[in-house]
Amino acid sequence: MRIITLNANGIRSAARKGFFDWLKQQDADVVCIQETKAQEHQLGDETFWPQGYFTYYHDAEKKGYSGVALFCRSEPDRIITGLGSEEFDQEGRYIEAQFGKLSVISLYLPSGSSSEERQAAKFRFMDLFLDHMRALRRKRREYIVCGDWNIAHKPIDLKNWKSNQKNSGFLPEERAWLDTLFDELGWVDAFRVVNTEPDQYTWWSNRGQAWAKNVGWRLDYQVVSPGLRDKIRSASIYTEQRFSDHAPLSMDYDLPFPPDL
C-alpha cells in the first residue's frame, strides 16, 4: 500500500506545474493533499478528479484559503470531514477516509507564522487535535494521519535549529506537543522509523536561496497508530519536484489495498 501526502500550496497552481501528470506515474493508493486553496465549484476541470480515484475535497469557507483533499483508489466505506469544531471546520483542515479497520486522514495544522493571533489559533487547534488523537487511540482501528503538521520535531528536522527556537514551527511548546503525541500517546512518526538521516526536509521558504541551499524544514509527516509500526516499509521525499514550496512524501506499507486488517 502506497500513501502520498503533499501540501500543494494551491491545487490549481500545482496542476499547472505538472502535479497530476506526475501522480499518474506514482501508483498511489491514497493521496492526501493540503492547501488546495480552492473551492469545489472552482475545480470543474476533470484534472482535479483524477481517473481511477474517488476524490473528496473539504474546502475552507474563505476563498483561496487552506482546504484538504483525498484521492482514493478504492471507494471508502465512509468519509468524515472536520473535527466538530466551529472555529476550525470552516477552515477545511481535516478529512478522513475509512477502509475497513483502516483510516487515512489528510490534515492541515494551522501555521502560526503570520501573527500572534494565528499562533494562538495554532495552539487552540493543537489542544483540540491532541484530544482527537486521544479519542482515536481508544478506537479499535488503525490510522495513518498524513499532512502538514507545521512543526519540526527535533534539531535534525530543520537546517538552522539554533536560530529558530523562538520561531513558529520550532517553539519548545510545539516540540513538546509532538513529544506527547509520540511518547505518551504512542503515535509513530513513520518516516523516522525507516529514515534517520539528517537534511530530510519537506518545506523550503521562498525567500532567499533556501531551496538552492537546502535550508529546509521537515513539516510533513505520516503519523501512524502503533499497530502499523511493523508495517512501515519505506519512505521517499520527492525533492526533484517543484509543484509547491513543499515536497511530496510517499510511503510504502506492508499491507494490501484495500487493507486486510
Added chain:
DNA sequence: CGTAATACG
C-alpha cells in the same frame, strides 16, 4: 516571495 484574492503562509 508565491498563491490567490487585497490575506496568508
